[in-house]
Amino acid sequence: MEYxxxxxxxxxxxxxxxxxxxxDGFEGLKKALKMETTDxxxxxxAAGLRGRGGAGFPAGVKWSFMDNNNWPHYVVANADESEPGxxxxxxxxxxNPFQFLEGIAISSFAVGANAAYIYLRGEFWEVAHFxxxxxxxxxxxxxxxENIQGTDYSLKIYTHLGAGAYICxxxxxxxxxxxxxxxxxxxxxxxxxxxxxxNKPTVVNNVETLSSVPYIIKNEADGYRKFGxxxxxxxxxxxxxxxxxxxxxxxxxxxxxxxxxxxxEKYGGGIPDGKSIKAIMPAGASSSMVVATDEALDTPMDxxxxxxxxxxxxxxxxxxxxxxxxxxxxxxxTMDFFHHESCGKCTPCREGSYWMKKxxxxxxxxxxxxxxxxxxxxxxxxxxxxxxxxxxxFSTMAVVSSIERFPEDFKA
Amino acid sequence: xxxxxxxxxxIEKILAKYPPExxxxxxxxxxxxxxxxxxxxxxxxxxxxxxxxxxTTTEISGIIGFYSLFxxxxxxxxxxxxxxDIGCALRGADQYLADLCKELGxxxxxxxxxxxxTVEEVKCLAAxxxxxxxxxxxxxxxxxxxxxxxxxxxxxxxxxxxDAQEAK
Numbered sequence: 001m002e003y004x005x006x007x008x009x010x011x012x013x014x015x016x017x018x019x020x021x022x023x024d025g026f027e028g029l030k031k032a033l034k035m036e037t038t039d040x041x042x043x044x045x046a047a048g049l050r051g052r053g054g055a056g057f058p059a060g061v062k063w064s065f066m067d068n069n070n071w072p073h074y075v076v077a078n079a080d081e082s083e084p085g086x087x088x089x090x091x092x093x094x095x096n097p098f099q100f101l102e103g104i105a106i107s108s109f110a111v112g113a114n115a116a117y118i119y120l121r122g123e124f125w126e127v128a129h130f131x132x133x134x135x136x137x138x139x140x141x142x143x144x145x146e147n148i149q150g151t152d153y154s155l156k157i158y159t160h161l162g163a164g165a166y167i168c169x170x171x172x173x174x175x176x177x178x179x180x181x182x183x184x185x186x187x188x189x190x191x192x193x194x195x196x197x198x199n200k201p202t203v204v205n206n207v208e209t210l211s212s213v214p215y216i217i218k219n220e221a222d223g224y225r226k227f228g229x230x231x232x233x234x235x236x237x238x239x240x241x242x243x244x245x246x247x248x249x250x251x252x253x254x255x256x257x258x259x260x261x262x263x264x265e266k267y268g269g270g271i272p273d274g275k276s277i278k279a280i281m282p283a284g285a286s287s288s289m290v291v292a293t294d295e296a297l298d299t300p301m302d303x304x305x306x307x308x309x310x311x312x313x314x315x316x317x318x319x320x321x322x323x324x325x326x327x328x329x330x331x332x333x334t335m336d337f338f339h340h341e342s343c344g345k346c347t348p349c350r351e352g353s354y355w356m357k358k359x360x361x362x363x364x365x366x367x368x369x370x371x372x373x374x375x376x377x378x379x380x381x382x383x384x385x386x387x388x389x390x391x392x393x394f395s396t397m398a399v400v401s402s403i404e405r406f407p408e409d410f411k412a
Numbered sequence: 413x414x415x416x417x418x419x420x421x422x423i424e425k426i427l428a429k430y431p432p433e434x435x436x437x438x439x440x441x442x443x444x445x446x447x448x449x450x451x452x453x454x455x456x457x458x459x460x461x462x463x464x465x466x467x468t469t470t471e472i473s474g475i476i477g478f479y480s481l482f483x484x485x486x487x488x489x490x491x492x493x494x495x496x497d498i499g500c501a502l503r504g505a506d507q508y509l510a511d512l513c514k515e516l517g518x519x520x521x522x523x524x525x526x527x528x529x530t531v532e533e534v535k536c537l538a539a540x541x542x543x544x545x546x547x548x549x550x551x552x553x554x555x556x557x558x559x560x561x562x563x564x565x566x567x568x569x570x571x572x573x574x575d576a577q578e579a580k
Contacts, residue, residue, distance in 0.1 A: 084535070085540055086540075123537050124538075160429070160441075163443070165479050180438070180440070180465065180475075181475070239540065243502055243503075319502070
């Protein structure tokens with residue numbers, strides 16, 4: 001398959017501007033600058049590009065929600081990549097940075113933003129400095145800054161480093177963080193396209209989403225729709241990790257079955273040490289624990305089908321769990337994570353994650369009783385639907401699904 | 413010397429990223445700047461940043477407390493932050509951390525006797541395919557070290573020791 005995002009795997013030095021230019025770099029931006037802004041948005045809408053950060057919301061539709069009675073507009077690239085199991089955005093930014101920056105420029109042009117920010121998790125310190133250099137190179141080459149390519153459109157892109165808080169991947173928490181506050185989610189509505197950064201209309205899109213945009217503008221919706229399925233068009237980077245022979249990033253058309261990703265020699269290459277697959281977490285720590293039946297393995301990985309086997313695609317961070325792993329241990333790990341990352345703003349998550357962590361640890365240590373398993377489920381159910389943002393809700397997914405689907409792992 | 417006196421041009425450049433009435437957006441960048449010398453934000457720096465950005469020192473402390481990479485207490489010169497989250501744990505990170513701690517004679521959260529390295533257990537660093545891995549946070553910034561072994565880690569610590577001695 002031809003790469004759309006991980007093109008650097010075929011082309012050496014794609015993160016050098018000369019190479020990028022030779023490989024049709026910035027053709028999407030040049031074309032967009034000659035189009036009406038609404039046509040750019042409509043092309044992305046027609047391509048059916050869905051948000052790659054986890055929520056899967058159609059990107060073009062998001063752009064069309066921008067309030068045109070309130071200015072200035074902003075674009076913010078969400079490079080906070082923090083979902084355990086996800087490590088795709090870093091590869092794009094390190095190895096194919098200009099395509100990402102080009103995507104920011106096209107989306108900024110489409111929504112009329114003259115300033116865009118890239119919010120990177122603090123750990124991506126080196127990546128942020130690298131991107132600063134790349135932005136400067138683009139300015140010198142006339143693809144960013146004042147009057148881009150001789151048009152009257154101007155754009156500055158800035159990097160902004162976070163400092164280690166998973167919650168800042170949630171778009172309103174990210175905006176709070178950018179405004180110099182603690183990263184705690186806002187009550188919605190209003191949503192960012194009405195009131196976002198500095199209370200101005202803002203598009204927040206994931207790195208991979210933005211990096212898909214140049215291809216769409218260059219090849220139009222029909223060209224993009226040659227890959228993937230009707231409802232989940234295009235390719236997606238699957239971050240594969242856990243108990244698998246070849247962990248790594250694999251770009252595949254949406255709709256590729258789990259079995260291909262996990263077992264094909266070209267990709268995951270199967271389970272090491274002669275063990276068998278037990279469960280799959282298709283969306284990182286926020287996933288339900290999917291039982292690795294033949295039916296699940298043959299399920300297409302796209303936005304609509306993963307739900308059929310009791311999971312969700314999310315950011316496509318596929319964690320493979322083999323039959324030697326006790327899920328009592330694994331959910332104690334996920335709860336340790338969510339308890340640490342709960343921002344403390346809403347009571348159900350702050351208290352619920354604390355008690356779920358305590359209970360999962362007690363059960364794993366062997367000191368729990370059957371009552372503890374019931375209590376754990378009860379706390380989880382009470383959190384569902386009551387937390388301010390998705391973090392609280394997602395923290396219950398692995399817990400509840402593991403207890404329900406793998407009861408033998410929780411026998412007192 | 414205050415930060416404003418030490419790095420006037422760099423501060424101006426950071427503030428220029430944001431609209432003039434939104435200077436508190438610069439708080440994270442200035443906190444990183446404050447940690448450049450000792451690896452933590454001193455009381456004087458807190459007051460300095462608060463004044464520059466028209467914030468209170470309580471707000472500054474609140475922000476330091478919220479984010480894992482900001483520190484207002486002294487630790488080792490290098491913070492070796494090992495990921496033991498699920499992706500890494502499934503590939504042996506817990507054992508790696510235990511072995512490393514044993515080798516260095518510390519527990520997670522503790523600093524080696526010479527004050528060089530503080531070993532910390534941290535949440536996902538987005539490098540799940542390259543476990544065991546850690547990042548080194550130092551006054552100079554943050555650097556990833558992936559697919560590590562105990563031997564390679566000990567070699568790295570020796571290099572850090574040399575760097576620290578040369579810096580003196």
